[in-house]
Amino acid sequence: MGHRKIRHKVYEELEITGLSSEGLGIARVDEKVVFVEQCIPGDVVRARTFQRRKNFEKARILALTKPSIDRQAHFCKHFESCGGCKWQYLPYAKQIAFKDQIVSDAFARLAKVEVGVRLPILPAKETEFYRNKLEYTFSTNRWFTKEEIATGEDLDFRALGFHVPGQHTKVVDIDKCYLQNEFSNKLRNAVREYALEKDLVFYNIKIREGFLRNLVVRTASTGEILVILIVNEDNDALLPLMAFIKEKFPEITSLNYIINPKLNDTYFDQTPICYSGKSFIIEKLGKFSFKVRPKSFFQTNTSQGERLYDVVKNFAALQGTETLYDLYAGVGSIGLYLSDNCNKLVGIEQIDQAVEDAKENAKLNAVENADFHVGDVRLLLNADFLAKNGQPDILITDPPRGGMHPEILQTILKARVPKIVYVSCNPSTQARDIAALDEFYKVVKMQAIDMFPHTVHIENVALLELK
Numbered sequence: 246m247g248h249r250k251i252r253h254k255v256y257e258e259l260e261i262t263g264l265s266s267e268g269l270g271i272a273r274v275d276e277k278v279v280f281v282e283q284c285i286p287g288d289v290v291r292a293r294t295f296q297r298r299k300n301f302e303k304a305r306i307l308a309l310t311k312p313s314i315d316r317q318a319h320f321c322k323h324f325e326s327c328g329g330c331k332w333q334y335l336p337y338a339k340q341i342a343f344k345d346q347i348v349s350d351a352f353a354r355l356a357k358v359e360v361g362v363r364l365p366i367l368p369a370k371e372t373e374f375y376r377n378k379l380e381y382t383f384s385t386n387r388w389f390t391k392e393e394i395a396t397g398e399d400l401d402f403r404a405l406g407f408h409v410p411g412q413h414t415k416v417v418d419i420d421k422c423y424l425q426n427e428f429s430n431k432l433r434n435a436v437r438e439y440a441l442e443k444d445l446v447f448y449n450i451k452i453r454e455g456f457l458r459n460l461v462v463r464t465a466s467t468g469e470i471l472v473i474l475i476v477n478e479d480n481d482a483l484l485p486l487m488a489f490i491k492e493k494f495p496e497i498t499s500l501n502y503i504i505n506p507k508l509n510d511t512y513f514d515q516t517p518i519c520y521s522g523k524s525f526i527i528e529k530l531g532k533f534s535f536k537v538r539p540k541s542f543f544q545t546n547t548s549q550g551e552r553l554y555d556v557v558k559n560f561a562a563l564q565g566t567e568t569l570y571d572l573y574a575g576v577g578s579i580g581l582y583l584s585d586n587c588n589k590l591v592g593i594e595q596i597d598q599a600v601e602d603a604k605e606n607a608k609l610n611a612v613e614n615a616d617f618h619v620g621d622v623r624l625l626l627n628a629d630f631l632a633k634n635g636q637p638d639i640l641i642t643d644p645p646r647g648g649m650h651p652e653i654l655q656t657i658l659k660a661r662v663p664k665i666v667y668v669s670c671n672p673s674t675q676a677r678d679i680a681a682l683d684e685f686y687k688v689v690k691m692q693a694i695d696m697f698p699h700t701v702h703i704e705n706v707a708l709l710e711l712k
């Protein structure tokens with residue numbers, strides 16, 4: 246079957262007048278909405294469509310004819326090709342204003358949900374080097390800029406860095422990244438230098454061959470550092486490379502490798518081998534300690550993560566007598582953070598490894614009133630479960646971007662839980678879900694927290710009470 250031909254269209258002068266919830270610029274042409282990547286209101290652009298539907302089109306910029314007065318110069322040299330920090334051409338205060346607008350559009354305009362008090366958005370204290378985890382990819386298919394190609398020099402196709410957005414096979418060779426502290430930059434560059442010098446084979450994603458696959462770096466606020474090198478096979482080069490990392494970076498407290506011979510990069514079903522140090526690091530949120538193992542999930546912005554949990558704690562206003570449910574609990578961090586202010590904590594999470602971590606974290610913090618259950622919230626949270634584990638006085642829910650299944654919302658409606666704290670990384674699905682609870686619940690207050698500066702993402706917390 247042949248490919249269907251898409252007829253692209255070039256717009257000579259598109260004026261961007263709005264911003265979508267995904268952070269795309271919005272232009273209107275006759276009855277049609279055109280979403281343009283990498284644009285902000287006030288820009289005038291020449292753009293070419295790459296997707297055309299009856300009511301909307303999506304386009305990429307060919308030229309920025311007239312930049313919005315809100316634009317500033319970007320600070321990272323990898324900006325044009327890398328997928329991270331896409332909003333760095335916007336001053337941080339403007340980013341916050343746009344994120345605020347995204348939240349208010351989701352509730353007021355799209356879902357038409359009334360909100361009692363909207364507290365001001367909490368901006369990040371650090372707008373650079375704020376991540377505690379990064380994953381780099383080795384590749385034989387390096388992305389080159391036009392300038393690099395124009396030099397006419399012999400180009401080395403090996404790279405260690407991040408995938409080019411929308412181009413799964415290409416990797417930007419990263420020299421300096423502003424997302425994680427300087428250790429991460431030093432380690433990545435030293436490992437690449439060693440690999441090039443020893444002529445180690447980088448992974449070729451097209452033919453699924455090669456030795457070096459990924460490098461994962463986790464830096465905790467306690468100063469502990471966990472590193473995982475992921476390779477395709479165990480060969481003679483592996484242990485000398487591990488020894489090099491160990492010797493050059495004695496500050497690493499947990500050095501691991503994973504042999505992943507599978508066709509995809511996911512290593513969650515593979516076994517990490519601890520080469521030196523401990524098999525985990527300790528991360529702290531407030532007075533609570535969390536064991537973070539190579540495959541554990543953890544909030545990637547520690548300091549904003551703590552502020553997020555403080556907002557949840559504040560909204561929950563626990564008295565000490567309550568049965569508290571923590572849905573989509575991950576490693577139990579929100580529930581544990583609130584555990585000494587409630588009578589009983591019941592957590593539900595579908596990944597069994599995360600539930601194991603949650604149980605271990607409860608022990609580590611001497612929390613004795615917590616129970617964590619493995620399972621899909623939709624299947625587990627039913628009348629029987631509630632009868633067995635106690636009717637919740639307050640329910641915290643922190644679902645993935647897609648939000649909550651309608652059946653779960655029905656269970657909550659039936660249970661008439663007095664208070665709900667809904668934490669979300671996607672205000673549109675959050676507003677949609679809250680609209681579905683409208684018959685019995687009102688939004689008392691809401692506050693957004695910026696966990697990811699220079700991106701369109703925003704975390705939002707809403708407190709719901711029975712009407």
Ligand SMILES: C[S@@+](CC[C@H](N)C(=O)[O-])C[C@H]1O[C@@H](n2cnc3c(N)ncnc32)[C@H](O)[C@@H]1O
Nearest residue numbers: 573574575578594595596620621622643644645
């Ligand atoms: C946004 S994370 C929240 C994690 C945690 N609350 C925290 O603050 O670190 C969403 C979590 O929901 C889990 N999850 C996704 N779908 C689920 C489902 N249907 N049932 C149970 N857990 C689910 C994911 O594995 C993930 O750990």
